[in-house]
Amino acid sequence: MKKKIQKHFAEGLLIVFSVLFALFINKLYDNYQTLKKKEIAMESIAKELHRNETILKDWVERHTRINENLNQLIEDKKDSLKGEMKKHDYFNIGLLTENRSLVDDVLTSTAWESAKTTGIISEFDFEITQKLTRVYAMQELISEKTIGKILDYYFEPSTHRMEDIDAILIQFQLRFNELVGQERLMTYLYEDIMKYFKETKYAVP
Numbered sequence: 001m002k003k004k005i006q007k008h009f010a011e012g013l014l015i016v017f018s019v020l021f022a023l024f025i026n027k028l029y030d031n032y033q034t035l036k037k038k039e040i041a042m043e044s045i046a047k048e049l050h051r052n053e054t055i056l057k058d059w060v061e062r063h064t065r066i067n068e069n070l071n072q073l074i075e076d077k078k079d080s081l082k083g084e085m086k087k088h089d090y091f092n093i094g095l096l097t098e099n100r101s102l103v104d105d106v107l108t109s110t111a112w113e114s115a116k117t118t119g120i121i122s123e124f125d126f127e128i129t130q131k132l133t134r135v136y137a138m139q140e141l142i143s144e145k146t147i148g149k150i151l152d153y154y155f156e157p158s159t160h161r162m163e164d165i166d167a168i169l170i171q172f173q174l175r176f177n178e179l180v181g182q183e184r185l186m187t188y189l190y191e192d193i194m195k196y197f198k199e200t201k202y203a204v205p
Helices: 002-074 079-086 110-118 126-154 162-198
Strands: none
Touching: 002 079, 002 110, 002 126, 002 162, 079 162, 126 162
């Protein structure tokens, strides 16, 4: 009887150990899968922001030149350019942008949105989550609102009343001042976040 009890007890312990070991292995596997998903998400975000940083450098250079042209026009230091603008019966923004589009690429947030959608963002460190939130929020502000306001103003019929060109130039100047200021802040935010990535295994080559 005693041997049977000992046998059943041993078998019970073996079953319990087997179940606990299986749970432990499953937990290790789940942790590994979560870690891999986190690493993939972070690598994707690092690459996305590196690309966005390159795009922004072009934006800053382009929009700063436009802003400088506006400042000189308003200060009557570019009479020839203003005279050229007055030859048209509409506001020819191409004369300000050197016949280039206002933006010819977009700042993306696909990797960030994917990380939020899948919930893997909950595995990020709090500090990096804060930094990324600021970066992507500023991206959205610039792309969706500030540049949007410039385009909205350009497509207003009143913007093409050339008899009001001085007032129109001032309105564009105000909007481009805001845009360039935000882009400079965005440059700092990119530098800060890319510095973080460079100090980790997520550095972009």
